[in-house]
Amino acid sequence: MNSKYEIVIGLEVHVQLTTASKIFCGCPIRFGAPPNSQTCPVCLGLPGALPVLNRQAVQMAIIAGLATGCEIAGRSVFARKNYFYPDLPKGYQISQYELPVCRQGELAIVTEAGGKTIGITRIHMEEDAGKLLHTEAEGGRYSQVDLNRACTPLLEIVSEPDLRSSDEAVAYLKKLHQIVVYLGVCDGNLEEGSFRCDANVSLRPWGQKELGTRSEIKNVNSFRFVKQAIDYEVERQAELLDEGGKVTQETRLFDPTAGTTRSMRGKEEAHDYRYFPDPDLVPLVISRQWVEEVRATLPELPQAKVERFITELGLPLYDAEVLAAERQIADYFEACVAAGGQPKACSNWVMGEVIRGLNAEAIDIAACPVTPPRLAGMLQRIDDGTISGKIAKTVFDEMWRSGQGADAIIEAKGLRQVTDTGAIEPIIDAIIAANPAQVEEYRSGKEKVFGFFVGQVMKASKGKANPAAVNELLLKKLKA
Amino acid sequence: MNLTDLTIHQLQAQLRRRDVSAVEATRAYLERIAATDPQVNAFISVTDKVALAAAEEADRQLAAGEAGPLTGIPLALKDIFVTEGVRTTCASRILENFIPPYDGTAVRRLKKGGAVLLGKLNMDEFAMGSSNENSAFGAVKNPWDRQRVPGGSSGGSAAAIAARLAAGTLGTDTGGSIRQPASHCGVVGLKPTYGRVSRYGVIAYASSLDQVGPLARDVEDCAVLLQAVAGHDPLDSTSVDTPVPDYDGALRQGVKGLRIGLPQEYFIDGLDPEVRDALEAAVAVYRELGAEIVEVSLPHTAYAVACYYLIATAEASSNLARYDGVRYGLRIDRGEGLIDMYRQSRAAGFGAEVKRRIMLGTYALSSGYYDAYYLKAQKVRTLIRQDFLDAFAQVDVLLTPVAPTPAFRLGEKTTDPLQMYLSDIFTIPVNLAGTCALSVPGGFSAAGLPIGLQLIGRPFGEETILQAAHAYEQATEWHRRKAPIE
Numbered sequence: 003m004n005s006k007y008e009i010v011i012g013l014e015v016h017v018q019l020t021t022a023s024k025i026f027c028g029c030p031i032r033f034g035a036p037p038n039s040q041t042c043p044v045c046l047g048l049p050g051a052l053p054v055l056n057r058q059a060v061q062m063a064i065i066a067g068l069a070t071g072c073e074i075a076g077r078s079v080f081a082r083k084n085y086f087y088p089d090l091p092k093g094y095q096i097s098q099y100e101l102p103v104c105r106q107g108e109l110a111i112v113t114e115a116g117g118k119t120i121g122i123t124r125i126h127m128e129e130d131a132g133k134l135l136h137t138e139a140e141g142g143r144y145s146q147v148d149l150n151r152a153c154t155p156l157l158e159i160v161s162e163p164d165l166r167s168s169d170e171a172v173a174y175l176k177k178l179h180q181i182v183v184y185l186g187v188c189d190g191n192l193e194e195g196s197f198r199c200d201a202n203v204s205l206r207p208w209g210q211k212e213l214g215t216r217s218e219i220k221n222v223n224s225f226r227f228v229k230q231a232i233d234y235e236v237e238r239q240a241e242l243l244d245e246g247g248k249v250t251q252e253t254r255l256f257d258p259t260a261g262t263t264r265s266m267r268g269k270e271e272a273h274d275y276r277y278f279p280d281p282d283l284v285p286l287v288i289s290r291q292w293v294e295e296v297r298a299t300l301p302e303l304p305q306a307k308v309e310r311f312i313t314e315l316g317l318p319l320y321d322a323e324v325l326a327a328e329r330q331i332a333d334y335f336e337a338c339v340a341a342g343g344q345p346k347a348c349s350n351w352v353m354g355e356v357i358r359g360l361n362a363e364a365i366d367i368a369a370c371p372v373t374p375p376r377l378a379g380m381l382q383r384i385d386d387g388t389i390s391g392k393i394a395k396t397v398f399d400e401m402w403r404s405g406q407g408a409d410a411i412i413e414a415k416g417l418r419q420v421t422d423t424g425a426i427e428p429i430i431d432a433i434i435a436a437n438p439a440q441v442e443e444y445r446s447g448k449e450k451v452f453g454f455f456v457g458q459v460m461k462a463s464k465g466k467a468n469p470a471a472v473n474e475l476l477l478k479k480l481k482a
Numbered sequence: 483m484n485l486t487d488l489t490i491h492q493l494q495a496q497l498r499r500r501d502v503s504a505v506e507a508t509r510a511y512l513e514r515i516a517a518t519d520p521q522v523n524a525f526i527s528v529t530d531k532v533a534l535a536a537a538e539e540a541d542r543q544l545a546a547g548e549a550g551p552l553t554g555i556p557l558a559l560k561d562i563f564v565t566e567g568v569r570t571t572c573a574s575r576i577l578e579n580f581i582p583p584y585d586g587t588a589v590r591r592l593k594k595g596g597a598v599l600l601g602k603l604n605m606d607e608f609a610m611g612s613s614n615e616n617s618a619f620g621a622v623k624n625p626w627d628r629q630r631v632p633g634g635s636s637g638g639s640a641a642a643i644a645a646r647l648a649a650g651t652l653g654t655d656t657g658g659s660i661r662q663p664a665s666h667c668g669v670v671g672l673k674p675t676y677g678r679v680s681r682y683g684v685i686a687y688a689s690s691l692d693q694v695g696p697l698a699r700d701v702e703d704c705a706v707l708l709q710a711v712a713g714h715d716p717l718d719s720t721s722v723d724t725p726v727p728d729y730d731g732a733l734r735q736g737v738k739g740l741r742i743g744l745p746q747e748y749f750i751d752g753l754d755p756e757v758r759d760a761l762e763a764a765v766a767v768y769r770e771l772g773a774e775i776v777e778v779s780l781p782h783t784a785y786a787v788a789c790y791y792l793i794a795t796a797e798a799s800s801n802l803a804r805y806d807g808v809r810y811g812l813r814i815d816r817g818e819g820l821i822d823m824y825r826q827s828r829a830a831g832f833g834a835e836v837k838r839r840i841m842l843g844t845y846a847l848s849s850g851y852y853d854a855y856y857l858k859a860q861k862v863r864t865l866i867r868q869d870f871l872d873a874f875a876q877v878d879v880l881l882t883p884v885a886p887t888p889a890f891r892l893g894e895k896t897t898d899p900l901q902m903y904l905s906d907i908f909t910i911p912v913n914l915a916g917t918c919a920l921s922v923p924g925g926f927s928a929a930g931l932p933i934g935l936q937l938i939g940r941p942f943g944e945e946t947i948l949q950a951a952h953a954y955e956q957a958t959e960w961h962r963r964k965a966p967i968e
C-alpha cells in the first residue's frame with residue numbers, strides 16, 4: 003500500500019475460446035501445427051474471401067457473459083479495427099466496438115484485505131492475429147508470418163478501474179481464469195497465450211476523484227508477471243510524481259527478465275483505428291430464448307459449489323474450497339458421493355490419496371484408475387466394518403495398481419476384518435496367557451498397558467481383527 | 483450468321499440440336515477475340531486452354547443430354563472475380579501476378595452450370611471509375627466509337643458483349659458499374675438487389691454496395707445468367723436466403739396495368755436532350771403497351787453522390803489495406819524496413835484514382851471526422867432508401883436515364899474527378915438503397931451512340947424489371963443493332 007497515492011488498475015483480459023474451428027472460417031484450431039497449415043482463403047485474408055461468424059463462439063461468449071453477471075446484448079455489431087501489421091492479414095481486425103456482446107457484469111474476489119466486487123465493463127468478441135517468427139539466415143534478417151492463429155476466437159473481458167493493488171489484480175485474474183476454465187470456454191493455458199492480459203495502471207493522490215494519467219502494460223502472460231509489472235509500474239509512476247513530474251499516457255511493454263516495463267509507443271504515436279461496422283457481417287442478433295437456453299445449461303460456478311458443499315454436504319470450508327477449485331476434481335468428488343460415499347470420507351480420500359496419486363503420476367483426474375464408484379465402494383467396506391481404515395490404504399493402492407474393485411481385492415488377499423468374537427477370543431486368551439507380567443501391571447492400575455495388548459492382538463490377526471471388537475473383548479477379559 | 487452474333491438462348495438452342503458444338507462456338511469466340519480485341523482492349527487475360535477443355539466437357543454433357551441452360555456457352559468475367567489457377571488482377575499493378583487458389587461462388591456456379599469461361603475482362607482498377615480509363619492494363623475502347631469510353635467500371639464486360647467477344651459476361655456494380663457501361667455500349671446489364679448474388683470470391687471495393695450482375699445482348703440472356711448465379715450462399719453472411727424465382731418464366735407477362743414511376747428529381751438541367759428524348763419515347767412505348775405512368779418523387783436524390791463517395795471510399799480504404807506486399811501481390815522492398823515496404827509497394831501498386839479514394843475514405847473514418855462524414859452519410863443513406871420504399875408504395879417500377887449523357891470521349895473527364903463522379907448520379911442511389919435495377923438499350927444519339935434506359939425495381943423485384951424491360955425490348959429494335967466493329 004502506497005502512503006501517498008491510491009493505485010487504480012483496470013484489466014483487459016484476452017481469453018482464447020475452445021471452439022472446434024476459427025471464429026470466421028472453418029479452419030481447425032491446433033496449437034503447434036506446421037506454420038500456415040491451418041489456413042484457408044478467409045483467414046489468409048485473400049482477396050474476395052468473406053467472414054462467416056461461428057455460432058459456437060457466440061454461445062461461449064454468452065456463457066462467459068452469464069457467468070460474470072453481464073447483460074447479453076440482443077443486438078451487437080462487429081467492427082473493423084484498422085491498422086497495418088504483417089501478422090494481420092486483412093489490414094484490419096474484426097472486433098466489436100460500440101455494441102459489444104456483453105455489458106455490465108461483475109466478479110467477486112477475495113484478498114487478504116477482504117472481499118470485494120470488481121465491475122466488468124464489457125465483454126466483446128474478436129479474432130486473433132497471426133504470429134511473426136524472426137529468423138536470421140544467410141546473412142539477412144527475416145521475419146516470417148504464421149497465420150495458423152489468425153482468426154481464432156477471443157473474448158476481450160474489460161474490467162472497470164476498480165482494482166486497487168497488484169494483489170487484487172492477481173486475485174481478479176485467478177478468479178476469472180478459474181471461471182473460464184470451469185465453464186470450458188478456455189483451456190486456460192497461459193504459456194500458449196490462451197489467457198493473457200493488458201493492465202491499465204494509474205495513480206492519484208488519496209481523496210482525488212478524477213483518475214490520474216494511465217499507462218497500459220501489454221500482453222503480460224502469467225499471474226506472477228502481472229504482479230511484477232504492476233508493482234514496478236506503480237513504483238515508477240510514484241517516483242515520477244514525487245519528483246514533480248508527470249506520467250505520460252503511453253503503451254508499455256513488460257520485460258520478464260528484467261522485471262521492468264519500457265515505453266512501446268506514446269499517445270502521439272497511438273493508432274487511430276478508424277473503427278467502423280464491418281459491412282461483411284450482419285448485426286449479431288441473440289434471442290432471449292437462446293440466452294435462457296444457455297443459462298439453463300450453465301455449470302455451477304466454484305463459489306456456488308463451495309457454498310453447497312458446506313451447507314448440503316456438511317464439509318468444512320477448507321475441504322469445500324480445495325474440492326471446488328477445479329471442476330474435474332469437484333465432479334469426481336460429487337460422483338463419489340452420488341455413488342454412496344459419505345461426504346467427509348470422500349473428501350478426505352479425494353484430497354488425500356487420490357490427489358496424491360494423480361500428482362505422483364502426473365496424470366489428469368479423468369485418467370484416474372480408481373473410478374468414483376470404486377472409491378465409494380471401498381469406503382462402504384470401511385463403513386460396514388469389512389475392512390479397517392488402515393487396511394483400506396492397502397486396498398486403495400491395489401485398486402489403483404490393478405484397476406480392480408475393493409471387494410475382489412479384499413477377497414483375493416484375505417483382507418476381511420475379523421469381527422467374529424469367536425475367532426478373536428482364542429487370540430486374546432493366548433496373548434493374556436503369554437504375558438502375565440503385563441496383565442499384572444494392567445490390573446495394578448497401569449492402564450497404558452492396554453495399548454500393548456491391542457497391538458499384540460492386531461499383530462497376531464495380521465491387522466484383520468476389528469479394533470472395536472478387540473477393545474471390547476480385551477477390556478472384558480483383562481478386568482475379569 | 484456468325485456464331486458470335488447469337489444470343490445465349492439462340493446458341494443454346496443450336497447446341498442442343500447439335501447444329502454446332504461447344505468447341506466450335508468457343509473457337510469462334512477465341513478467334514474473334516484474337517482478331518478484334520486489340521481494337522477494344524476488353525480482355526486482360528484470355529484462357530484458351532481452360533476454355534477449350536471446358537467446351538469439350540460441355541460437348542460430352544450435351545451429347546449425353548445432361549445439358550443445363552449455360553452448358554457450352556462462352557462467357558467472360560470481369561477481372562474482379564477470383565478464379566482458381568487463373569490470374570486475377572482487378573486491373574491493378576498490385577495484383578498483376580496474383581493467381582488465386584480458389585473460385586468464388588458465382589464462378590463456381592457458372593462452372594457447375596457447364597459454362598465455358600473465355601477469360602478475364604478489363605475494368606477500372608478495383609472497380610473505381612466510370613470510364614474504364616483507370617486500368618493498369620490500358621483503357622477499354624467503346625466498340626461503337628473507339629474514341630469514346632465504354633463506361634465503367636465494368637467497361638470490359640460491356641464492351642465484350644457489344645464487340646461480340648463473349649456471349650455473356652458478369653460484372654459488378656457498386657455505384658452503376660454494370661448499368662452505366664451497359665448503357666454506353668448498347669447492351670443489357672442488371673444490378674441485382676444487394677444480397678441476391680453471393681459476393682464470396684469477388685474482390686471487394688465497397689462491401690455494403692458491391693453486387694454481382696450479368697451483362698448480355700438481350701433481356702432474356704440476362705435472366706438466364708442471373709438465374710445461374712442468384713441465390714443464398716452460406717459463405718457470404720450478407721447474401722439473403724429468399725427463394726430465387728423463375729426469371730425466364732416471368733419475362734413474357736407484359737406490362738398491361740404495370741405502374742411505372744418517373745422520379746422528377748432525375749430530370750435535371752444537365753440531362754442531355756437526346757437522353758431526355760429517348761426517355762420520353764420510352765414513356766410513349768410503355769403507354770402504348772398499357773402501362774400506367776405516374777410521377778413520383780425521390781426527394782433526397784441530390785445527396786446521393788456525396789453520400790456514396792463517403793461510404794464507398796470509407797469501406798474501400800479498409801478493404802484495400804490487405805494489399806500490403808506481405809503475403810501476395812506486388813512487393814517493393816528496398817531493405818529499409820517494414821513501413822518503407824508498405825509505402826513503396828502501395829505507392830507503386832495502386833493507380834491515382836485508387837489512392838484518391840483510399841485517402842478520402844481514410845479521412846472520412848478518422849477520429850474527429852467519423853460523425854460528420856461517415857455516420858452522417860449512413861443516415862442520409864437511410865433516407866435515400868426510404869425514398870425508394872415510399873415510391874414503391876405507389877408504383878411497381880421506376881423509369882429513369884442511366885447516365886446524363888451518352889459515352890464521352892476518352893480523356894474528356896480524367897482531369898476532373900468531380901465531373902466524372904457526377905456521371906453516376908442516376909445509378910448511385912439504387913446501390914445506396916440496396917435495390918435492383920437494369921439498363922436496357924433505349925435508342926441512339928445522332929452521333930450513333932447507344933442510350934440506355936434504367937428500370938429500377940423493389941428489393942428482390944428482379945422479375946418485374948426484367949418483365950418490363952423485355953416488353954420494351956419486344957416493342958423496339960435497338961437491341962438488334964450491331965456495333966460497327968469487325
Ligand SMILES: [Zn+2]
Binds near residue numbers: 024027028043044153
Ligand atoms: Zn481459415
